[in-house]
Amino acid sequence: MIPYLEKRAEHSQTMVYLSPFIALALTMLGGIILFSMLGKSPTQAMHAFFVAPLTNLYGWAELGVKASPLVLIGVALSIGFRAGVWNIGAEGQLTLGAICGGCVALWFYQVDSVFVLPLMMIGGILGGMFWASIPAFFKTHFNANEILTSLMLTYVALLLLSLLVHGPLRDPDGFNFPESRIFHEAATLPIILSGTRLHLGAIFALIAVGGIWLLLSKSLIGFQVKVIGQAPAAGRHAGFSVNRIVWFTLLLGGGLAGLAGIFEVSGPIGQLLPSISPGYGFTAIIVAFVGRLHPVGSLFAGLLIALSYLGGENAQITLNLPIAVTGVFQGMLLFFLLACDVLIRYRIRFSSASGLRHD
């Protein structure tokens, strides 16, 4: 009995939805093996990871805090991935959004006006869009691979932020620590659940989910995204411009990543630091795929991945596990998901050892 893969006549819709759950189960199994090998009780570790963080309201609010940037970026990336535009540099676009929005906040330091926050958000969006426009330009003019350009620009952005907080944006009263001033009241995001850190960004993440769902299901440009992602030649025959879609998806991804960036620094963090994100821009790629490149799917996937951040922190405190466990968990989830996705197009069959098949 040798298992082999047989191509399905049609894609399995069941597997499209089942695959994330199988992947999640396999990730849990992988986690149990991992914890056993580390000498920890698997039940205790699983509890610390997935249950303990959600035992009170504060925990749920923290889930929202972590999920907001993931969902915001994840839905935007899923549009690009559907079009076959592989923007891997959302982390850099997030950073640029934080820099530009942060500069607005520091420029208007101590100015008490309701316009400061909206201006910061616009600054953040424009910053992210600017950073994403660089790979878009190179892709449309020189056919440069956006995976490489957008990824490499991420490191440029991180170094730029480091340069700025070590130099021009450093807090003059900050004893030479590499940090900016702490944003004043008018430049800080309002909290929407008192006693927690849940901020306005969560609302925007939900709006983004709804907006992009509408875009994909009802608008011509959303339709163009689907067509060009699946069959570029059919798109050209219909008169859709591939370059326009490259620009649109990269600018949308960059803009929402930039918005997520300014939400981070004006919300939970409250100032510019050399490091402002635990890799939200990269993790959002997992969110997009686990969410089946669907806005609503991305919402749930964002919550799940956010839980892995919280669980990782909690496991670090209560079980003395290294923080790398979070990354391992997220990596396993993506790995198993991509593996399970094979079953959308193939099914497993068993044959006797002698049954040679040539196709």
Add this chain to the structure above:
Amino acid sequence: MMETNDFEHKSLLELRNMTRSYPGLLANDQVNLTLNKGEIHALLGENGAGKSTLVKMIYGVLKPDSGQILWQRKEKLIASPAVARELGIAMVFQHFSLFDSLTVYENIVLGLEAHQVGDNLDERIVEISQKYGLPLEPDRHVYSLSVGERQRIEIIRCLLQNPKLLIMDEPTSVLTPQEVEALFETLRRLCHEGMSILYISHKLDEIKALCEHATILRHGKVVASVQVQDETANSLAAKMIGEEFSAVSMTAAHPTGELRFVVDQLDYLATDELSVSLKQVCLEVRGGEILGIAGVAGNGQDELLGVLNGEIRTTPTSAIQINGKGCADLGPDQRRSLGLASIPSERLGHGAVPGLTLNENTLLTAHERIGLVRMGLINYQKSEEFGLQVIRDFDVRCHGIQAEAGSLSGGNLQKFIVGREINQQPSVLIVSQPTWGVDAGAAQAIRMALRKLADSGAAILVISQDLDELIQISDRLAAICSGVLSKAQTTAEVTMEQIGLMMSGVETVEDETKK
């Protein structure tokens, strides 16, 4: 009586109850076939009838689910093409496996087993090529050869192995009429020397001209095994299609209307080595008229379609005119609003998106002319109404408007695409390979729909490699060769020989020297 007995003794290959299934499809169902020594045996059937599956099993590429293969009256298990070659079975595939950047000689060496190469291989190549009328220069590079010459390499490669059986899969689909005649001459000579040939085709004239026996497949089953001389082309067609085949000529005298589509000295410079430049293309199509463009694949047809439908933009604007308006620099959607519609030859991925529903595929090209988008938002209900009308009008068999385009059979999807364009009532329609890979019933329906559209006053340009089809439906014929378009001639007055010359570019060259 003696002769029949003798015949049975000469059996070279016998297939008994060969069966092979794919997921969701029984490709071969209890197929029996007997092939004698020294005969040319036709395997006849429509696309998808199971011909390729059957020969792949004979050649050891596919393993049958059940059934027996008797080779020289002994049962054999042909587990791989190497085993088949050892027995003496050689095959020329429809798609060649040649390296463009290598020479003829190098390609032949690569295809042989080490022990077959020997010292005097070049001499043997020359000997075989002279003996069987397969002229080839061993030192030429493959990229500089015509399709016919490339096929000769494959044939010589097979003959060097001294096969007893030569299988040829649709060998003439890419050849000019002259090249076909030369190939037939070669095959007859081989057969005269005692080689057996299994000839796969769906072209009835060829089978009448070449073969003695024919085994006819339909939906994976043998429906008839006949002596070709006892049959007419019509009776063979009837057996192949399963209904009485009506080969009505559809080029009645048509009053030609106003000038709808004009191409005036259109040039297009190829952007890479694999595409073909178009040189000084001129043509005119009037309302009510179908202009056919013949030509062997790869002579600029794809580029011509792209330039004409707007996927490739050119200058000057006036080089292409739709209803008198210059549009060479406009995109596909702008040309659509001027009255153009186009159907590319590749259904999946070009004419339609396989992973999207029929409703979404309706939207793909109809959104402009039918007005399915308002303020950037899609009116899916209106597109559904339009799509359902197409499905009804063109008898598209599918699980409704929400079926994925990729789930339809080739013929049904093609009917849908053709219907989608025709129902937009274009004044100019450009079609490439309208019935390629489509079963005969659907092909006939599509041709009639094209004729009907022309009769209602539209100008139609058909680019096709199927000469029979062009002769059947077009009022005038031209041919494209190396990016140069010949002058169009009235179909009723042109001979097969003239068309062959046009397709090989001779007519145009003579024309130029006269000037």
